[in-house]
Amino acid sequence: MTTNLLVERLEEIGWHYTADQIDGLLEDASKNNVPYSDFLITLLSQEIEQKEKAALDKRLKKAKLPYLKSIHDFDFSFQPSIDERRVKEVLSGRYIHNGDNILLLGPPGVGKTHLAISMAFEAITNGHQALFITANDFIAECQKAEKQGLIQRIIKRYSRPELLIIDELGYFSFDELSAHTLLIIAVKMSHLCGVLSQSLRRKEPPFAECRATINRKRKSLLYNNLAC
Numbered sequence: 001m002t003t004n005l006l007v008e009r010l011e012e013i014g015w016h017y018t019a020d021q022i023d024g025l026l027e028d029a030s031k032n033n034v035p036y037s038d039f040l041i042t043l044l045s046q047e048i049e050q051k052e053k054a055a056l057d058k059r060l061k062k063a064k065l066p067y068l069k070s071i072h073d074f075d076f077s078f079q080p081s082i083d084e085r086r087v088k089e090v091l092s093g094r095y096i097h098n099g100d101n102i103l104l105l106g107p108p109g110v111g112k113t114h115l116a117i118s119m120a121f122e123a124i125t126n127g128h129q130a131l132f133i134t135a136n137d138f139i140a141e142c143q144k145a146e147k148q149g150l151i152q153r154i155i156k157r158y159s160r161p162e163l164l165i166i167d168e169l170g171y172f173s174f175d176e177l178s179a180h181t182l183l184i185i186a187v188k189m190s191h192l193c194g195v196l197s198q199s200l201r202r203k204e205p206p207f208a209e210c211r212a213t214i215n216r217k218r219k220s221l222l223y224n225n226l227a228c
Contacts, residue, residue: 003022003023003026007019007022017046017050017051018043018047021046025043029042056124056125059124059129059130060121060124062129062161063124063132063161064131064132064133065117065120065121065130066113066117066132068117069114070118070121070122071087071088071091071115071122073114073118074111074114074115078111079110082111082115090102091118093122093123096162096163102116104116113167116132116167117132119163120132120163120165123162128161128162129163130161130163130164130165131158131160131165132165132167133164133165133166134168135166135167135171135172136168136171136172138166138178138182139172139174139175139178141154142177142178143175143177146177151181155184155188158185158189159184159185160189162189164185166182
């Protein structure tokens with residue numbers, strides 16, 4: 001079998017990385033008298049590694065995270081009120097398997113968005129789909145979609161991932177449309193992570209509009225309050 005035919009066959013089965021590297025791999029195997037089994041293991045391992053990397057890059061791109069931060073970048077000494085043990089327990093991903101939801105509460109500037117992104121990054125690394133959006137953008141998208149008759153598209157888009165992160169919940173008022181849409185999404189999807197910043201300028205409780213709508217619909221959402 002010629003190398004060209006081998007490359008063609010590899011590309012037919014989707015082994016593009018191996019097809020690109022096959023000349024060098026064959027040469028190294030020949031020089032070092034590598035056993036067939038070891039050669040095949042090398043091919044399989046490298047192809048699987050590249051496919052996993054490509055899949056991870058795709059999930060990260062689709063998540064639309066504003067930046068990449070892991071829990072290792074978080075300075076717990078700067079926020080001693082945060083329980084590091086509890087945060088890392090959440091990052092283990094148990095909440096995904098248990099079907100729980102996470103609500104990060106606290107004033108601005110304590111690291112809630114960083115923690116939420118860390119949760120998303122950890123979930124994505126472990127093979128889950130995630131999606132990030134601010135509350136203001138979500139409300140705007142709902143209003144625009146309603147005018148265009150496309151609200152079902154919003155529901156489908158945001159209920160598709162296994163983890164949805166909504167940032168800055170406490171800063172913006174949810175009208176009945178966006179609150180009802182979020183309720184439908186939360187019921188349909190697996191996990192909702194809300195980043196709620198409490199604003200002293202607002203006298204009413206943050207997220208009151210959405211909560212009122214949820215109560216009127218006689219639905220409830222379960223949150224693990226990870227106070228920041």
